[in-house]
Amino acid sequence: MSDDLRHGPGTPKIIGAVWGLLILNTLGSAGAKTIVPLPRSLIQMVTMGALVAAFALALAVNLRLTVRPSAYVSLLTLILVPSVVASADLESGFGALFRCARFALFVATLWLLSRWWDGDLTFVRHHIRMYFVVLGSVAAGLVISPGAALPELYGGRLVGALWPLTPPQIGQYAAVIIGLTVLLLIGRRTDRASATFVIVPSLVLLALTHTRTATLGLFIGLALAIGSLLLTSAAARRFFTWAVVIAVVAAVGFASALQAWFLRGQTQENFSNLTGRAKVWDALLAAPRSSADMAFGTGLGDKSFGGLPIDNSWLAVYHEQGLMGVSLVAAVFLALGGVALLRPPSLQRACAIFLISYCAIASYTEAGLGDASPYLLHLALAASLLATPAAKAPAAPPELFAPAPQRRPVPRWARDREVT
Template sequence: MTTPVAIRTPAGPKPGFRPVPVERRRRRRVQLVWAMLTLNVLTFFPDSRLLLPIPGSVGKLIAQGSLLVAAMLVLSVNRPVRVRRSVYMFLAALLVCEAVVSSMHAEFLLGAMYRSARLFLFVAVLWMLSPWWTRKDLLLVRTHLKVLWFVIGTIALGLLVSPGTAMADNRLAGIIWPIPPTQAGHYSAMAIGLTAVLWMSGVLKRWVALTSVVVCVPVLLLTHTRTALVALLAGALIAGLSLFTYRSRVRKVFAIGIGVFSVGTLTLSSVVTTWLARGQDASQVAALTGRRAVWDSILAQPRSTFETLFGFGLSNKSFNGLPIDSNWLGTYYDVGVLGAVFCIAMVLFVLIAAWFTPQGPRRALALFLVAYCVVASFTETGLSEASSYLLELTLAASLVYSRTPQEDT
């Protein structure tokens, strides 16, 4: 006679418990990786105006450590490691190799090699995000826009809490996290442009787009950042023209825009001129706020053949203690002619690939991003280092690739 054995059945999920799908967890980790990359390019510097007295060592640890967090997160979600074959990322890898070679001969070896290592890890993380480039839901674009909204929200919150501190130099800056006016203007202009293109493409709801514009436009204007405004207008115009025959709302926006521009030119020309002058006289504006003197000094500096080809190694984009404020001269100074050629090739690849991309949201977004980066590159640096501009140029590159048959199955 056998003794009956009680079989214990596994306990079911508790009432109200809903397991999170694997795909949703992966998507959240990808979004967190992108947020960590954005935090890494929000370089921390000590500022007495901060509402929260963050020690300099702690702030730098948070900003620089976020890149390591991003690397660990992307390895956890991209298992086994797989990357997309990409001409753009190959050019970025060549830029990294060239930066390492030039930094090995830099005067300040330790700093240059650290920046090269950071650039290497930054590009590696971006490449490991390539499997998510062709998602139909535009995951990376939506994530970037949400991160921008969060950053702009902190700037606006600082303005509401302490307007005198945030506008200490008559230009809006971040006082919760140290964000200079130029960066604040860049982030707000980028958010406005992405919002406008997504709404014109029919991807973003009207109330979301309206809220974004209502918040971001005043932030941009209060920063008095001319480069961001001009780059925004150029990028939005090119993106809108690419959608002109795609959606009727784009044609309506152009008609309204022409009317507003005509009326504004007649009635608000003095206000616009005052805003653009930013309290400077004609000679200061012509000298690009002292930039031309720095640029002339860089071009006149004696160089050997090696330094002409490879540059002096990655630096903090300054020359004799003054900011270079030009991506192309900063690239030439750091990584020489070869580095500038790689940067130009990266921009041209994205621009040409976007031109031949089928008409739609992806093409318009890519054209806006690359046009913005090109216009801003004349008075801003970043395409040859780990920066928000390299992040956004890579975002543009991600939009020009089409889905493979394996991804559609």
């Protein structure tokens, strides 16, 4: 990219490496079978090592521990309280305490990075570049081994053949960088060639994942984000008009193909219960709980219930961090959403609205709002965009008894010229 490859003023280049390590940490260790089998212990070692390295690098460039006030990171810090309280009794095993330590290190790294959150687009560029690299590994796996990248186990949906990534993960990464790149293009912060280089292959990968949540989150999030620019941006109005026209034409001319893609060959019953998710949700809500479990949860786990994934952020937080955790996660969305609504229209505000709305939509069928995850990184990016620019240091006042500046004598010929 052109403008997108530049770093914001006053931001060390190493911050991009820290952000990339945080993304690597949140890729996870469970997923499809890869071309070269990778032991889960090795993947966990890499991801956890990435988090430790991110914290160490952030600390190295912020030795004075300078942080900016952040309601978002403060609320994440508070979410640690029910996590630790519920995990301390070891009901979920020692793994719960390990996840609490990981979450604490994740939040501490965000605190260190908050020093450079001043409302510019630096972290947006890091976000797009790093996730585009991840998608590049997915595309490479598809080219090297199409059978491994489109396995029958996942119904022919695209998975990570080099790194174990599931279709929802790939769809999420693709949708987020597509949305952010479109907004940068509308705001004239990147050129069309660079935007096309990112958007087109990402759209192809998104289509191959057949991920409905990511697709809906992309379109709804972009509609809300672009809508916030309609009164101030002619480019946003043109893009919105063309998008509506293309959507109508696609709905009329390709209705059957779109319906087939959306249903993914599922029966109406399977589609109505969200591919079996509703059964897990009903069982989780019907399970008996003590007052302590209801308030603080059962401790950080693997976001599953009865051996099946919960796939709902709110129910996962309720199960692991109780009603206190649910209240704090709700406060995160209220705080970020409220600040976004109060900000004047701008590209930064539009990007934040896109990220907040996308995470809110994805929270219905994906877990990750109560632990270190890509969704918390998306929301951290939104918080950095909504931060007010750091105030410049005022100029030093003149000394009270400073001598008056001495005027240089004017030559006689100059005085004579002034008189004439």
